[in-house]
Amino acid sequence: MPTFSDRLAEAVRAKGPLCVGLDPRWESLPKSHRETAKPEEPEYAARAVQQFCVRVMELVQPFTGVVKPQAAFFELLGPPGLQVLKIVIERAKEMGFVTILDAKRGDIASTATAYADAAFSGCNIDSKTFPVWDADALTINPYLGRDAVEPFLTAAKKADRGVFVLVRTSNPGAGLFQDLVCNGKPVYRHVAAEVAKWNASTIGACGLGDVGAVVGATHLKELAELRDAMPDVWLLVPGYGAQGGTAADVKAAYRADGLGAIVNSSRGVTFPFHPDDPDWEAKIGAAAQKAQAELRQ
Amino acid sequence: MPTFSDRLAEAVRAKGPLCVGLDPRWESLPKSHRETAKPEEPEYAARAVQQFCVRVMELVQPFTGVVKPQAAFFELLGPPGLQVLKIVIERAKEMGFVTILDAKRGDIASTATAYADAAFSGCNIDSKTFPVWDADALTINPYLGRDAVEPFLTAAKKADRGVFVLVRTSNPGAGLFQDLVCNGKPVYRHVAAEVAKWNASTIGACGLGDVGAVVGATHLKELAELRDAMPDVWLLVPGYGAQGGTAADVKAAYRADGLGAIVNSSRGVTFPFHPDDPDWEAKIGAAAQKAQAELRQ
Numbered sequence: 001m002p003t004f005s006d007r008l009a010e011a012v013r014a015k016g017p018l019c020v021g022l023d024p025r026w027e028s029l030p031k032s033h034r035e036t037a038k039p040e041e042p043e044y045a046a047r048a049v050q051q052f053c054v055r056v057m058e059l060v061q062p063f064t065g066v067v068k069p070q071a072a073f074f075e076l077l078g079p080p081g082l083q084v085l086k087i088v089i090e091r092a093k094e095m096g097f098v099t100i101l102d103a104k105r106g107d108i109a110s111t112a113t114a115y116a117d118a119a120f121s122g123c124n125i126d127s128k129t130f131p132v133w134d135a136d137a138l139t140i141n142p143y144l145g146r147d148a149v150e151p152f153l154t155a156a157k158k159a160d161r162g163v164f165v166l167v168r169t170s171n172p173g174a175g176l177f178q179d180l181v182c183n184g185k186p187v188y189r190h191v192a193a194e195v196a197k198w199n200a201s202t203i204g205a206c207g208l209g210d211v212g213a214v215v216g217a218t219h220l221k222e223l224a225e226l227r228d229a230m231p232d233v234w235l236l237v238p239g240y241g242a243q244g245g246t247a248a249d250v251k252a253a254y255r256a257d258g259l260g261a262i263v264n265s266s267r268g269v270t271f272p273f274h275p276d277d278p279d280w281e282a283k284i285g286a287a288a289q290k291a292q293a294e295l296r297q
Numbered sequence: 298m299p300t301f302s303d304r305l306a307e308a309v310r311a312k313g314p315l316c317v318g319l320d321p322r323w324e325s326l327p328k329s330h331r332e333t334a335k336p337e338e339p340e341y342a343a344r345a346v347q348q349f350c351v352r353v354m355e356l357v358q359p360f361t362g363v364v365k366p367q368a369a370f371f372e373l374l375g376p377p378g379l380q381v382l383k384i385v386i387e388r389a390k391e392m393g394f395v396t397i398l399d400a401k402r403g404d405i406a407s408t409a410t411a412y413a414d415a416a417f418s419g420c421n422i423d424s425k426t427f428p429v430w431d432a433d434a435l436t437i438n439p440y441l442g443r444d445a446v447e448p449f450l451t452a453a454k455k456a457d458r459g460v461f462v463l464v465r466t467s468n469p470g471a472g473l474f475q476d477l478v479c480n481g482k483p484v485y486r487h488v489a490a491e492v493a494k495w496n497a498s499t500i501g502a503c504g505l506g507d508v509g510a511v512v513g514a515t516h517l518k519e520l521a522e523l524r525d526a527m528p529d530v531w532l533l534v535p536g537y538g539a540q541g542g543t544a545a546d547v548k549a550a551y552r553a554d555g556l557g558a559i560v561n562s563s564r565g566v567t568f569p570f571h572p573d574d575p576d577w578e579a580k581i582g583a584a585a586q587k588a589q590a591e592l593r594q
Contacts (some may be wrong), residue, residue: 023408026422035317040424041422042422042427068403070408072404072411072415073408075411075415075429076412076414076418076429078379078427078429079380093391104402104440108466110470111370115372118373123339123342125334125342126337132373141401141440142442144466145470145474148466148468149472166441167445169442169445171439171441171444171445173441173442173443173447174441176442176443181479182478182484184475187479189475208587225415262341
């Protein structure tokens with residue numbers, strides 16, 4: 001199997017840098033899906049979410065090779081929602097998508113290994129292994145330090161998967177700790193320096209590695225600066241679309257070869273409609289096509 | 298309902314500061330439980346984990362009022378494991394325990410709200426609300442900043458629950474980012490200062506608030522310093538027992554009134570036996586009793 005970074009490069013070369021985030025909010029689903037879910041119980045709601053996510057993937061497939069399910073919205077539907085998360089990732093891979101599980105996990109030692117195994121190689125029960133989320137990549141939180149990140153790197157390497165480490169997030173209050181200046185540079189630059197080191201031994205044929213970084217599109221100076229600081233690192237760029245970042249804003253995230261970044265849109269592509277709108281499918285297709293075209297320019 | 302901090306104070310006054318961590322590692326379960334789980338599939342393994350966790354809670358109940366299920370080990374068993382997490386928390390509350398879901402969640406805006414609702418008030422499907430994890434408290438990661446923490450604080454307040462913010466973790470590599478010095482003090486002290494502020498409006502009758510802090514027992518100087526810096530904040534202290542912290546080490550975590558800290562032991566109390574040992578129940582009881590006695594001195 002090609003490395004994670006090479007699989008991602010192939011997807012971006014084929015369809016451009018758009019990554020579609022799957023954040024299935026119950027109250028935003030098309031009315032038709034919500035109605036088939038009666039009686040309103042998590043099991044039925046989860047089934048409606050599954051149908052919606054699979055349909056979204058069919059609609060966006062011509063325009064993107066990467067999907068990013070957001071674990072929180074599946075978790076909110078409880079165990080039935082998490083069963084659907086597993087199914088959605090399975091279906092996404094069957095459809096040829098590179099899958100990034102956005103779960104922002106972080107813990108230490110064997111606990112981190114448990115999260116990493118859940119994400120990648122699966123659960124060992126005596127002599128057998130059972131896949132859990134089985135995603136191509138996972139987002140992780142660096143606050144706990146070196147030995148909290150290492151189990152994720154080890155598990156990713158073993159299973160040809162990738163991670164994206166939170167470096168500079170896209171929210172307005174991101175700077176509270178990320179921007180604190182230590183030894184002449186902000187905390188997020190210290191994190192970036194470590195990410196570049198962790199990534200260095202994982203460079204694939206495409207010239208980029210399996211240890212990526214999350215860098216928001218809403219902080220333009222930082223985006224350009226972080227592109228330079230981590231030249232071989234894939235950037236996962238949230239904040240485009242609904243959060244305010246434009247296609248021009250994210251240009252700084254690409255390398256000269258056109259690779260190096262995937263740009264996420266969740267609500268902008270998957271919910272460009274009112275729940276009562278019968279034309280929701282056409283609107284999703286159009287939103288994905290427009291985002292692909294904008295980002296490919 | 299009393300506030301989270303008052304419920305925690307009541308538990309600590311009754312049974313001391315021991316918190317028992319439920320980290321059900323499949324390979325460490327008593328052989329008898331693993332054998333009843335044949336065929337080895339996640340559904341059966343999850344059922345064995347459920348039986349083990351409930352039995353552990355029965356055994357430790359005389360010695361502790363607080364349990365902390367670790368989400369990662371349930372997640373590793375996939376959706377059946379997460380169904381068991383939900384059941385274990387439910388049973389724990391029926392047995393009178395204060396429950397802390399150790400999931401170290403962190404995300405922004407409505408995504409953080411989804412995690413927080415999953416942890417506390419539950420999932421809204423049209424006009425009905427369904428509980429998901431329904432824990433008394435949740436551990437959260439502060440790296441994403443102010444607006445990433447606020448949804449958790451808001452959801453906790455609304456449902457009379459608590460959060461524990463990671464401040465200084467117990468792992469050897471914790472200092473990589475937490476110890477970076479900014480404006481004369483390390484990052485973790487900046488986090489502690491914010492935690493003290495977030496906590497200030499939540500002080501209950503016991504004199505402590507609903508916004509706690511995770512501070513490892515493996516860094517003694519920091520523990521004493523953080524006790525002083527956050528006088529009204531509950532500390533959740535991991536690192537006692539299997540990770541090397543002693544009862545003498547954690548003394549610095551208590552306030553003069555004897556409250557202010559709960560001290561977690563996971564492996565030390567729940568796995569003090571070899572999987573083949575038929576006496577595992579007696580050993581768990583003895584380990585919990587010993588930990589309670591040591592910590593109460």
